[in-house]
Amino acid sequence: MAAKRGPADPGRRERIMAATQRLLLEEGIGGLSHRAVAREAGVPLGSTTYYFETLDDLLDGATRRLTEQYAHWLHEWGAGLGDPSPAELVEHLADLVETQLAGSRAELVLSFELMSAAMRRPELRPAAVLYAETEREVIAAHTDPHTARALVLVLDGILLQSLAARTPPSREEITAPLAALLTPEG
Amino acid sequence: MAAKRGPADPGRRERIMAATQRLLLEEGIGGLSHRAVAREAGVPLGSTTYYFETLDDLLDGATRRLTEQYAHWLHEWGAGLGDPSPAELVEHLADLVETQLAGSRAELVLSFELMSAAMRRPELRPAAVLYAETEREVIAAHTDPHTARALVLVLDGILLQSLAARTPPSREEITAPLAALLTPEG
DNA sequence: CGAATTTATGTACGGCCGTACACAATCACG
DNA sequence: CGTGATTGTGTACGGCCGTACATAAATTCG
Incomplete structure (x- = not known):
């Protein structure tokens, strides 16, 4: 159950988080969106929803x-x-x-x-x-x-x-x- | 479809303004939209854009x-x-x-x-x-x-x-x- | 009475949004 | 190698948005 499988790209999650912080500082809370974060982090849109299920998770974390x-x-x-x-x-x-x-x-x-x-x-x-x-x-x-x-x-x-x-x-x-x-x- | 019409409805503008203020107090700046104002004021969507061309006019006035x-x-x-x-x-x-x-x-x-x-x-x-x-x-x-x-x-x-x-x-x-x-x- | 003008509205266009989800890629393990 | 399990992604759905605009109604004026 707890066995580790699959490819791990631990940097990915971190990059998304960092991009969210940057975006928040630049554009404010109102400027936050899955799409904007994905653009800023250079990852596909699906990635942000994969690592952070909801937008609030992203906001809370950042x-x-x-x-x-x-x-x-x-x-x-x-x-x-x-x-x-x-x-x-x-x-x-x-x-x-x-x-x-x-x-x-x-x-x-x-x-x-x-x-x-x-x-x-x-x-x-x-x-x-x-x-x-x-x-x-x-x-x-x-x-x-x-x-x-x-x-x-x-x-x-x-x-x-x-x-x-x-x-x-x-x-x-x-x-x-x-x-x-x-x-x-x- | 519309019932009564006419150029003389001086209360209209005022009702839209008042509805905007109410909406701002209840929902905050983020909750402001032409559609929400129209709903709150009980007027058609076209009315809010007619009396206040842009959304910022509405916000500034209110x-x-x-x-x-x-x-x-x-x-x-x-x-x-x-x-x-x-x-x-x-x-x-x-x-x-x-x-x-x-x-x-x-x-x-x-x-x-x-x-x-x-x-x-x-x-x-x-x-x-x-x-x-x-x-x-x-x-x-x-x-x-x-x-x-x-x-x-x-x-x-x-x-x-x-x-x-x-x-x-x-x-x-x-x-x-x-x-x-x-x-x-x- | 018509015709011009003003006042008002319904609708539609293009855009961004959150998020679900089918599907592809990758890896562990036998 | 095969075969699942797991990780990652492209796409699409439904919704709300601002606003432009053709058009309808009412008023004004000759």
């Missing part, structure tokens, strides 16, 4: 991988932070925002797309919630839990509005609300 | 109306607030969050859907940005501009995460980050 990759990246970012003062943490967080807005725009857009999609599709919730959860963990390593939660809310708000806006925020528009939480006296 | 309605409602909410102390403002804002989460869930979900859609479709930006803009104006009437901006970011973050989460936030989860900005000493 979003889980993408969010886990992001979580890993963010943890590493937090680990390289040392032991900053509140004022320094403000600057580090502002750097983070600017870095992401400049270099990870597609990932950010997808994360918010995922959040709003999760509001109508409960099966996407776990992946959507993982973003904020990870941010909270990483920041909580450098401040108290309450402040960490508030900081995450502010960060999400900044990113959300910056992505929807026509122009990127100034440095001061980023640091001011963060400083209001971390260095309220000055 | 989102503009919905956001303006929300802006109006929020201004009225702000006007009925009196002159609260910071501690009272925290409670009022928490009430606002709870009210919206309980009674305007569809509107909120759509607003975030609109934000994330605007990240890929610039023509939706004006409507998307109006939400935060209005919140800022209304709150700025009761505190300084910097704090108002930070409060809006926190509010958006709270709503975003609450809608994506499985369970609604506790009162304390709402008030704590607001109080961190408004009453940092206590």
Whole structure:
């Protein structure tokens, strides 16, 4: 029963998954289709339905991988932070925002797309919630839990509005609300 | 086959618009189609394309109306607030969050859907940005501009995460980050 | 009353979609 | 080699889509 038979092309499945992630980042959830994935992966249409029976399997798998990759990246970012003062943490967080807005725009857009999609599709919730959860963990390593939660809310708000806006925020528009939480006296 | 006809049916256009708004709230942007609108409005398919040449016209019109309605409602909410102390403002804002989460869930979900859609479709930006803009104006009437901006970011973050989460936030989860900005000493 | 014009609609075209499924290719094993 | 079992694919079905457009009804005007 469990005997292994037939030709194994383990790279195939992986290539399809990777193509799905690429497609999601480029076109968003709405751009996902068996046909588009097959085109992007360079495999026949039948392959995508063979390895991933339904389109949701494809979406779930790709979003889980993408969010886990992001979580890993963010943890590493937090680990390289040392032991900053509140004022320094403000600057580090502002750097983070600017870095992401400049270099990870597609990932950010997808994360918010995922959040709003999760509001109508409960099966996407776990992946959507993982973003904020990870941010909270990483920041909580450098401040108290309450402040960490508030900081995450502010960060999400900044990113959300910056992505929807026509122009990127100034440095001061980023640091001011963060400083209001971390260095309220000055 | 058709019954009554005539150029004078001024309600027609309006009924289509209203049906579009209803459909958007119920099904989201992805659920919008000429056919679905026609069904919802009880008009023939040809009518929707006659009054609104393209689907985007329909979407733009409906989102503009919905956001303006929300802006109006929020201004009225702000006007009925009196002159609260910071501690009272925290409670009022928490009430606002709870009210919206309980009674305007569809509107909120759509607003975030609109934000994330605007990240890929610039023509939706004006409507998307109006939400935060209005919140800022209304709150700025009761505190300084910097704090108002930070409060809006926190509010958006709270709503975003609450809608994506499985369970609604506790009162304390709402008030704590607001109080961190408004009453940092206590 | 006709004729021109405006208003409204039914239908059809071409396209993309998810997915089922008959069928081909490949391999394990006797 | 043969013979299943397993893996992989091309194709086709039914459905929903946006939108163009011929045509019908109502109104307007000479």
